[in-house]
Amino acid sequence: MASGARHIQVTLPDGTSRRVPEATAAGDALTGPGGSLPREVLAVRVNGVPTDLATALREDASLEPITFESPLGKEVYRHSSTHIMAQAVKELFPSAQLAIGPAIEEGFYYDFGFERPFTPDDLEKIEARVHDIQKANHPFKRMEMPRQEAIRFFRERGEKYKVEILESINDETASLYSQGDFIDLCRGPHVPSTGRVAAIKLLSGAGAYWRGDERNAMLQRIYGTSFPTQAALDAHLAKLEEIKRRDHRKLGKELDLITIQDEIGPGLVLWHPKGAMIRLLIENFWREQHLQAGYELVYSPHVARLDLWKTSGHVDYYRDNMFVPMKVEASEYQLKPMNCPFHIMIYKSHLRSYRDLPIRYGELGTVYRYERTGVLHGLLRVRGFTQDDAHLFCRPDQLETEVSRVLDFTFLMLRTFGFSEFEVFVSTKPEKAVGSAENWAQATQALVAALNGRGVRHQIDPGEGVFYGPKIDIKIKDVLGRAWQCSTIQIDFNNPERFGLAYTGEDGKAHQPIMIHRALLGSIERFFGILIEHYAGAFPTWLAPVQARVLSITDKQREYAEAVVGQLRGAGCRAEGDLRNEKVGFKVREAEKAKVPYMLVVGEREMQGGTVSVRGRSGADLGAMSPAAVIDLIRADVAKATPARQPAP
RNA sequence: GCUGGCGUAGCUCAAUCGGCAGAGCAGCGGUUUUGUAAACCGCAGGUUGGAGGUUCGAUUCCUCUCGCCAGCUCCA
Numbered sequence: 001m002a003s004g005a006r007h008i009q010v011t012l013p014d015g016t017s018r019r020v021p022e023a024t025a026a027g028d029a030l031t032g033p034g035g036s037l038p039r040e041v042l043a044v045r046v047n048g049v050p051t052d053l054a055t056a057l058r059e060d061a062s063l064e065p066i067t068f069e070s071p072l073g074k075e076v077y078r079h080s081s082t083h084i085m086a087q088a089v090k091e092l093f094p095s096a097q098l099a100i101g102p103a104i105e106e107g108f109y110y111d112f113g114f115e116r117p118f119t120p121d122d123l124e125k126i127e128a129r130v131h132d133i134q135k136a137n138h139p140f141k142r143m144e145m146p147r148q149e150a151i152r153f154f155r156e157r158g159e160k161y162k163v164e165i166l167e168s169i170n171d172e173t174a175s176l177y178s179q180g181d182f183i184d185l186c187r188g189p190h191v192p193s194t195g196r197v198a199a200i201k202l203l204s205g206a207g208a209y210w211r212g213d214e215r216n217a218m219l220q221r222i223y224g225t226s227f228p229t230q231a232a233l234d235a236h237l238a239k240l241e242e243i244k245r246r247d248h249r250k251l252g253k254e255l256d257l258i259t260i261q262d263e264i265g266p267g268l269v270l271w272h273p274k275g276a277m278i279r280l281l282i283e284n285f286w287r288e289q290h291l292q293a294g295y296e297l298v299y300s301p302h303v304a305r306l307d308l309w310k311t312s313g314h315v316d317y318y319r320d321n322m323f324v325p326m327k328v329e330a331s332e333y334q335l336k337p338m339n340c341p342f343h344i345m346i347y348k349s350h351l352r353s354y355r356d357l358p359i360r361y362g363e364l365g366t367v368y369r370y371e372r373t374g375v376l377h378g379l380l381r382v383r384g385f386t387q388d389d390a391h392l393f394c395r396p397d398q399l400e401t402e403v404s405r406v407l408d409f410t411f412l413m414l415r416t417f418g419f420s421e422f423e424v425f426v427s428t429k430p431e432k433a434v435g436s437a438e439n440w441a442q443a444t445q446a447l448v449a450a451l452n453g454r455g456v457r458h459q460i461d462p463g464e465g466v467f468y469g470p471k472i473d474i475k476i477k478d479v480l481g482r483a484w485q486c487s488t489i490q491i492d493f494n495n496p497e498r499f500g501l502a503y504t505g506e507d508g509k510a511h512q513p514i515m516i517h518r519a520l521l522g523s524i525e526r527f528f529g530i531l532i533e534h535y536a537g538a539f540p541t542w543l544a545p546v547q548a549r550v551l552s553i554t555d556k557q558r559e560y561a562e563a564v565v566g567q568l569r570g571a572g573c574r575a576e577g578d579l580r581n582e583k584v585g586f587k588v589r590e591a592e593k594a595k596v597p598y599m600l601v602v603g604e605r606e607m608q609g610g611t612v613s614v615r616g617r618s619g620a621d622l623g624a625m626s627p628a629a630v631i632d633l634i635r636a637d638v639a640k641a642t643p644a645r646q647p648a649p
Numbered sequence: 650g651c652u653g654g655c656g657u658a659g660c661u662c663a664a665u666c667g668g669c670a671g672a673g674c675a676g677c678g679g680u681u682u683u684g685u686a687a688a689c690c691g692c693a694g695g696u697u698g699g700a701g702g703u704u705c706g707a708u709u710c711c712u713c714u715c716g717c718c719a720g721c722u723c724c725a
Contacts, residue, residue, distance in 0.1 A: 098725090161725090174725085206721075207720060208720065212721065253660085375650095584684050585685060585687070590687090599685075603684055613684085
């Protein structure tokens with residue numbers, strides 16, 4: 001029987017199915033005879049397996065088109081993009097060796113063995129060549145060969161990294177893709193041809209170790225990104241610009257909030273008055289809320305005997321992240337990397353009854369950790385920072401309720417600071433862990449139950465827990481959609497054991513309490529950095545270090561302007577005056593740059609009428625009103641932003 | 650820590666091949682009394698991150714050091 005006579009059955013996503021001749025290309029099978037495939041379709045899932053559109057079908061299959069809209073589609077698209085870039089590099093720099101070139105979150109990169117770093121100049125040339133290759137519209141062709149043959153092939157071409165990769169894989173068949181004269185080892189799939197990638201931009205070059213190991217050779221990495229339209233690429237580049245514009249290191253300096261100075265030391269933050277004011281507001285809110293939530297606030301010292309950290313296990317498990325101990329009299333003292341031992345010692349200062357539990361100790365505790373110089377980053381990664389820390393001690397039967405309460409509390413805090421999207425992760429028992437399997441199972445169960453009880457969607461990270469217990473991590477998403485991990489809720493089986501924590505139960509016997517570490521904002525420094533970027537420095541009224549600035553038009557309004565400032569301050573508003581001998585346009589400009597929420601212009605008219613002309617941040621004209629009305633405006637803003645706040649008694 | 654780039658006035662940035670270190674803004678003094686994003690004139694401001702070296706001469710070249718920035722997990 002002639003093979004052409006054989007037909008196979010294909011099923012489409014809409015449930016319809018049709019018969020096509022065997023060996024029909026997957027892409028053609030998707031449309032049926034006479035149909036033409038939409039350009040958005042880049043590849044196709046054949047029985048779930050991502051496949052080139054050109055691949056000949058051999059058996060019955062369900063087909064599903066892959067477009068850029070899906071994460072898989074983006075991966076295919078950018079993976080093809082990086083091959084195009086690699087071709088351009090090989091054409092311009094034939095001695096460059098191909099290492100790896102995957103798609104990543106928002107683009108792609110390719111690592112090359114090359115004798116020197118690529119310069120911005122090189123990138124420009126490479127990008128120009130990339131455009132030529134796109135225009136040439138070379139088809140991506142797949143071929144398969146036995147692994148040994150592929151090894152020989154790449155060895156002859158001097159591609160030692162490809163040989164290494166091939167030697168490390170188990171499959172006996174290797175797949176190669178070619179476009180034009182370029183051939184690369186690749187699993188695929190790819191878009192049909194180089195012309196299908198519309199807009200590519202090379203972003204930066206950087207060094208990267210072969211297989212991420214610093215003992216290996218340094219490769220030269222080129223990052224890039226690509227999109228199906230120039231408009232989408234431009235939008236992405238605009239977003240990168242926006243991220244730069246919001247950089248908290250830049251805004252922190254411009255708005256005179258914080259500095260990190262060489263003379264002080266890397267990773268150590270100076271809070272200037274305006275930054276300190278915002279911190280004070282955050283901390284005041286934090287303390288109020290904790291007292292309402294049934295926490296007791298404590299303080300602990302910045303150093304303690306090294307022995308304490310031996311008991312806690314930090315010397316064994318955390319030494320790499322600790323400053324070296326200092327010798328004082330006959331003993332050694334350690335700058336604190338964590339607050340927990342102190343809270344534990346407060347717990348231990350009395351005998352505790354089951355009736356006392358839960359006990360919740362909270363502290364804005366400043367800790368010092370030795371971070372390697374290469375990882376320091378503005379406020380986001382520092383060496384001295386203040387954790388909004390708390391340790392809860394409870395009975396096993398209270399665990400789930402306590403976790404639920406902490407969850408509610410966390411979301412309330414984060415929402416108040418303007419975050420409304422969250423990603424929640426539960427990390428379970430890692431291989432090396434303390435505590436019995438059933439303790440872990442029980443505690444993990446309690447975490448999951450608390451999340452489910454609150455209807456919080458979450459993902460499980462198997463084996464990602466800390467050695468001392470399971471945890472919940474919460475990431476917030478900022479206005480640009482970037483995720484930041486701040487909150488964490490961790491069960492600890494280790495410290496109650498090490499410190500011999502106990503409470504007396506109903507039965508008169510000693511029992512071990514369960515301990516929960518939790519931080520809502522994480523570190524005040526880091527959270528502040530995130531807040532600066534989230535708000536682009538334009539803090540909402542309740543957090544703005546200056547809520548209103550009074551701008552006088554001439555010297556004649558000096559006294560009146562001062563009186564307005566006094567009235568606002570008397571009502572608890574943070575107001576200041578700009579009475580300088582300058583034009584009002586200049587004063588407005590400066591107030592705008594300082595991102596003051598309300599500008600109150602006072603001239604002859606306002607002085608006569610006992611009013612101020614209110615200009616909102618970014619130009620809104622709110623008209624003339626009395627200072628009392630401005631106070632109401634500010635109070636309404638504050639009340640709206642902090643619904644959790646109870647009126648003071 | 651490793652690789653690469655960078656470090657000049659308070660800030661943002663110039664300075665050709667190794668040849669007297671400069672501008673704008675900010676600051677200070679004066680003029681101007683001003684209506685919603687920059688009035689005008691003038692003055693002052695520096696051990697070019699630090700130490701050493703090469704040179705008649707170093708911001709520039711070399712070595713060391715401190716700091717900053719990017720990258721260093723995402724499997725062809």
